[in-house]
Amino acid sequence: MKSYTAILRGINVAGQKKVKMTDLKTLYESMGFKNVVTYIQSGNIIFDSDIDEIENIKTQIETGINHKYDFEVPVDVRTSAEFACILDVMPFDDIDLDVDGTKVLITFLSEQPSKSKKQALQEYAKAPERLLFGDQCIYLHCPNGYGKTKLSNVFIENKLGMIATTRNLKSVTKLVELSKN
Missing domain, CATH: 3.30.70.1280 (SP0830-like domains)
Structure with missing residues (x-):
């Protein structure tokens, strides 16, 4: 099991x-x-x-x-285990979960996007935002808040042409914690 x-x-x-x-x-x-x-x-x-x-x-x-x-x-x-791995390899090692746990998001993708789609989406990340691709996911840091970014879940879906589901870092961390109990 x-x-x-x-x-x-x-x-x-x-x-x-x-x-x-x-x-x-x-x-x-x-x-x-x-x-x-x-x-x-x-x-x-x-x-x-x-x-x-x-x-x-x-x-x-x-x-x-x-x-x-x-x-x-x-x-x-x-x-x-795959879910936990996504969290383990998160590229933003300078994030304080208590301070910025809702400003870092992981978007889970239904498939791995092509290189050209990745490049096209990357252009919409405007400083101080950071967007990095992982294994069938996107790591997104929105220091000004997720509500202020153009990189919403629907926007990402439209640009990549696939289904996406986004959760903040606090939620992902809690889910990994719960899965180990």
């Missing part, structure tokens, strides 16, 4: 696609997932599964949500 971390895109935002975490936990358990833990209302779930194919897990979760709630929600699923 492996531990996985799933993050849902676009639920409980501005009153749209409302999903209670207690209901989501029950849904995951009804699909056979074990040791299900949710974290905050934005759709972060840690769980165990015997299924080895991440694409099968992703499809099962997306289908289950669609059947229960009658709307589609993109889901990013990674092993908890």
Whole structure:
């Protein structure tokens, strides 16, 4: 049995696609997932599964949500070890989690973008912002706040032509911590 971390895109935002975490936990358990833990209302779930194919897990979760709630929600699923690795190799080693934990974001990408798409997106990062690509993710530091950057999740999706889901460093750190319990 492996531990996985799933993050849902676009639920409980501005009153749209409302999903209670207690209901989501029950849904995951009804699909056979074990040791299900949710974290905050934005759709972060840690769980165990015997299924080895991440694409099968992703499809099962997306289908289950669609059947229960009658709307589609993109889901990013990674092993908890892969999720932790994304945090471990974060290139911003000068960040204080307590001070800037909400100004550093990790955008999880549905696929690895091409070199040309990476270069095109990089041009939109304006100092003092920093944008660096990782393994199927983007590390983004917005010292003036995420609400003030052009590099929103929707903007990144549009420029890269793929699904993206963004979480701040505090949330990612907490999810990694929870996955180790």
